[in-house]
Amino acid sequence: xxxxxxxxxxxxxxxxxxxxxxxxxxxxxxxxxxxxxxxxxxxxxxxxxxxxxxxxxxxxxxxxxxxxxxxxxxxxxxxxxxxxxxxxxxxxxxxxxxxxxxxxxxxxxxxxxxxxxxxxxxxxxxxxxxxxxxxxxxxxxxxxxxxxxxxxxxxxxxxxxxxxxxxxxxxxxxxxxxxxxxxxxxxxxxxxxxxxxxxxxxxxxxxxxxxxxxxxxxxxxxxxxxxxxxxxxxxxxxxxxxxxxxxxxxxxxxxxxxxxxxxxxxxxxxxxxxxxxxxxxxxxxxxxxxxxxxxxxxxxxxxxxxxxxxxxxxxxxxxxxxxxxxxxxxxxxxxxxxxxxxxxxxxxxxxxxxx
Numbered sequence: 001x002x003x004x005x006x007x008x009x010x011x012x013x014x015x016x017x018x019x020x021x022x023x024x025x026x027x028x029x030x031x032x033x034x035x036x037x038x039x040x041x042x043x044x045x046x047x048x049x050x051x052x053x054x055x056x057x058x059x060x061x062x063x064x065x066x067x068x069x070x071x072x073x074x075x076x077x078x079x080x081x082x083x084x085x086x087x088x089x090x091x092x093x094x095x096x097x098x099x100x101x102x103x104x105x106x107x108x109x110x111x112x113x114x115x116x117x118x119x120x121x122x123x124x125x126x127x128x129x130x131x132x133x134x135x136x137x138x139x140x141x142x143x144x145x146x147x148x149x150x151x152x153x154x155x156x157x158x159x160x161x162x163x164x165x166x167x168x169x170x171x172x173x174x175x176x177x178x179x180x181x182x183x184x185x186x187x188x189x190x191x192x193x194x195x196x197x198x199x200x201x202x203x204x205x206x207x208x209x210x211x212x213x214x215x216x217x218x219x220x221x222x223x224x225x226x227x228x229x230x231x232x233x234x235x236x237x238x239x240x241x242x243x244x245x246x247x248x249x250x251x252x253x254x255x256x257x258x259x260x261x262x263x264x265x266x267x268x269x270x271x272x273x274x275x276x277x278x279x280x281x282x283x284x285x286x287x288x289x290x291x292x293x294x295x296x297x298x299x300x301x302x303x304x305x306x307x308x309x310x311x312x313x314x315x316x317x318x319x320x321x322x323x324x325x326x327x328x329x330x331x332x333x334x335x336x337x338x339x340x341x342x343x344x345x346x347x348x349x350x351x352x353x354x355x
Contacts, residue, residue: 085114086137087336090129091144094118098350099142102326106333108343114139114337126150130171130178140172140336142329148212155180164246165216170332181335184213185220187328188269188297188321193224193342195323198267198293200224206265207231208281208306209272210238210254213297217271218242222250226267229253232260234282257282264289268315270296270306280305285313297321303354311354318354322345 089099103116121129126147133141143151151168152158161182162168168180192198205226207214210233221229230253233239239254246252261284268288274281275298283306288294294310299321303311307318326347334340 002073019076028353054355085139085214086133087114087116087140087142088138089118089142089144090115090121090126091118091147092120092122092132094120094144097144098325099144099329102329102346102350103333105346106330109341110333110337110339112337112339127154130154133175138173138330140170142332143169143171151180154178160186161219164219165212167216168210169216169328170335172336181332182216183328183331183335184324185217186331187326188217188295188324189216189220190327190331191223191323191347192267192293192295193321195347196293196317198218198317199269200226202227203266204264204289205229205267205269206260206263206283206287208268208270208283209233210235210242211271211273213273214271215242217269218246219249222246222252225250230255230260230263230265232257232283260287262286267293267295268310268312270294270298273298275301275304275306278305280309283309285309288313290314291316293317293319295319295321297324299325300352302352307354320352320354322350322352326350342352 014266027304037325045066087103089097091097097118100116103114106112106118107114119129119133127150130138130141139296147307148167148169151171152166155162155168155171155178157177157179158168159179159181162180165182165185168182169184170181174181189200193200200221203226205221205228207217207221207229210231214231214233218229218231227252231239231242232255234256236254236256243252243254263286265287266289268283270281271279274294278301288310292310292315294307294315294317296306296319297302298304303318304320307320311318323343326343329342330341
């Protein structure tokens with residue numbers, strides 16, 4: 001689920017505008033729950049179709065243009081050189097992306113020398129974009145919407161998680177090999193169990209939705225041994241197809257929302273995109289058991305209608321998806337670099353108030 005962003009345009013940024021951006025994007029104090037906001041950007045038309053920002057290092061990220069692809073760069077990491085390993089996230093749109101800042105933070109903490117940029121690829125241009133990045137020395141990529149299926153088709157090797165999810169969110173390159181992983185679900189269960197201290201084993205879990213996001217988290221959830229995992233979706237056929245695909249991995253039940261209206265669960269995960277539109281999935285207050293954890297995969301939207309219902313129904317914890325974002329990034333970073341970064345302080349810094 002991609003968060004919305006401002007559409008790209010032709011931009012020329014003066015030093016004064018850069019200073020405005022830098023001051024507008026001063027990092028929040030550790031422990032506060034805010035989002036980065038970009039203000040004060042003066043836009044001037046030019047004949048160049050690229051977007052370029054050259055800003056002070058105090059800004060969380062700057063943008064640079066290469067060819068017809070938009071590159072977003074964390075400015076306080078070193079620029080590319082023959083001695084610097086290069087990584088990227090590829091998707092569209094990416095104006096909202098926190099990935100360059102997250103990986104720059106990981107690199108500083110762990111003492112790794114690397115660069116990480118965000119590349120907006122055109123429609124139908126995923127493979128060509130990756131080939132160009134690899135030719136320039138790229139070592140690995142994260143993949144976000146709308147290219148997760150393209151990445152699965154491009155890969156030469158798929159992990160079990162990526163194969164079962166049918167989608168890829170992380171790749172690393174070794175010669176002609178393009179090895180693919182999907183860390184979305186692992187990031188989610190790591191956030192729930194490690195950061196929130198909420199064991200999944202023996203719990204009753206309700207998963208809302210049967211699309212790509214739900215498919216990506218099913219295997220890691222089932223590997224944690226819940227008592228039962230129920231998939232609820234408007235299209236029962238889609239939910240049933242997921243149940244059949246993963247049936248050998250754990251106790252799975254599939255149905256529509258009416259089937260679970262009177263059932264209560266220990267963990268309720270909203271894997272639909274409805275929170276992006278400010279809408280409430282068709283769940284009921286009865287779905288949230290006493291002591292329940294309600295988790296919305298969407299992040300940065302505050303108290304979504306789903307989380308508000310859960311809170312009002314008496315859920316013990318209501319959480320958005322920023323922890324999942326950071327944890328899946330940490331899994332990718334460790335896979336690439338062989339060292340695991342700390343995540344808790346960064347999650348706190350990126351969180352927004354759920355009010």
